[in-house]
Amino acid sequence: MVKIGNIELPDFPLLLAPMEDVSDPPFRAVCKEYGADLMYTEFISTEGLIRDAIKSRQKLDIFDYERPVGIQIFGGDEEAMALSAKIVDATQPDLLDINFGCPVKKVVCKGAGAAVLKDVDQMVRLTKACVDNTSLPVTVKTRLGWDERSKNIEEVAERLQDVGIQALSIHGRTRAQLYKGEADWTLIAKVKNNPRIKIPIFGNGDIDSPQKAKEYKERYGVDGIMVGRAAIGYPWIFREIKHYLATGELLDPPTIQERVDACRKHLQGSMRWKGEKLGILEMRRHYANYLRGLSHVKEYRNRLVNTMDAAELFSILQEVEMHYAAV
Structure with a gap:
């Protein structure tokens, strides 16, 4: 201790x-x-x-x-x-x-x-x-x-x-x-x-x-x-x-579901704490990190940082989860 x-x-x-x-x-x-x-x-x-x-x-x-x-x-x-x-x-x-x-x-x-x-x-x-x-x-x-x-x-x-x-x-x-x-x-x-x-x-x-x-x-x-x-x-x-x-053992890396879920929780918390508009704006710096390493993810990332609509953001994250779970 x-x-x-x-x-x-x-x-x-x-x-x-x-x-x-x-x-x-x-x-x-x-x-x-x-x-x-x-x-x-x-x-x-x-x-x-x-x-x-x-x-x-x-x-x-x-x-x-x-x-x-x-x-x-x-x-x-x-x-x-x-x-x-x-x-x-x-x-x-x-x-x-x-x-x-x-x-x-x-x-x-x-x-x-x-x-x-x-x-x-x-x-x-x-x-x-x-x-x-x-x-x-x-x-x-x-x-x-x-x-x-x-x-x-x-x-x-x-x-x-x-x-x-x-x-x-x-x-x-x-x-x-x-x-x-x-x-x-x-x-x-x-x-x-x-x-x-x-x-x-x-x-x-x-x-x-x-x-x-x-x-x-x-x-x-x-x-x-x-x-x-x-x-x-x-x-x-x-x-x-x-x-x-x-x-002494390495854990498997997080699944795409875990990655999107953490990103979603982070976004929800950001909007709740800062207000929807500022929460959405300040979350933009985090998407690239949550989605790092995913192939051909640029299109999704661009959409995430170019909308101010909360419902659309959650919809895009759902798309990301579904797309990469199937890959």
Whole structure:
């Protein structure tokens, strides 16, 4: 069993990484159904929360079926972090996560996300501001460092643990790498094996198959893994990893019925949560992932992204199911 504060997770938990414009409640619902043990909201700007921006506030939406679930915030100002921690506390998630890893320019330019890796003292102050202003367990997600010359994750882990964080998720790349190249888990393993570190350490980066999950579990000794991009359009990754770790056997891939059913549920959830029009528009980015690998699927995909009629969308998905079930 892995514990984050009073949250009890199964041995070697699988976490769904927070992803901007992806990790909303409809997406989290399908990932939960297929085995994600801990999930997070999309990251939320502390500035947006404080000025009551509608989009930021909507990202606070969590539901009981998702638990345990964490709300993730980002920012570069101590006062704003402290106030946002109080706002999140009132929403009653299971934990508060701080993003010190986002490499996107618009976030970094505000001195937030991965930009904080350039100033560990500031990172400590921002983290302490959150810890001191919430009753929730505080966790952090970050990267190895700003660039190749400043991989400071070992110092970061020790100092953040000292100010009270209760788990750390580490993406095995620097900010300079963005999402390019291969994730380096050797430093993640160093943090995990540091005798000073007592909190759970979760590894993130490049986990896209059950075999790789098992290999990294055994090679690097982390307490659990965080899956991000591999879950987009393929929530079965969690089920497949769990089965492989338990039995050493690979599950059959999802049937076309399962794929269409998950896509349908995702669409229904998107329309329910965002309203029909916006729900339909924002679902468009997901069809290619759900239908990936199907031969000659372009015609169906084009129809799905070119209609605003909900009934027609469900009809097209039914066509896809029937057509590929017969192939």
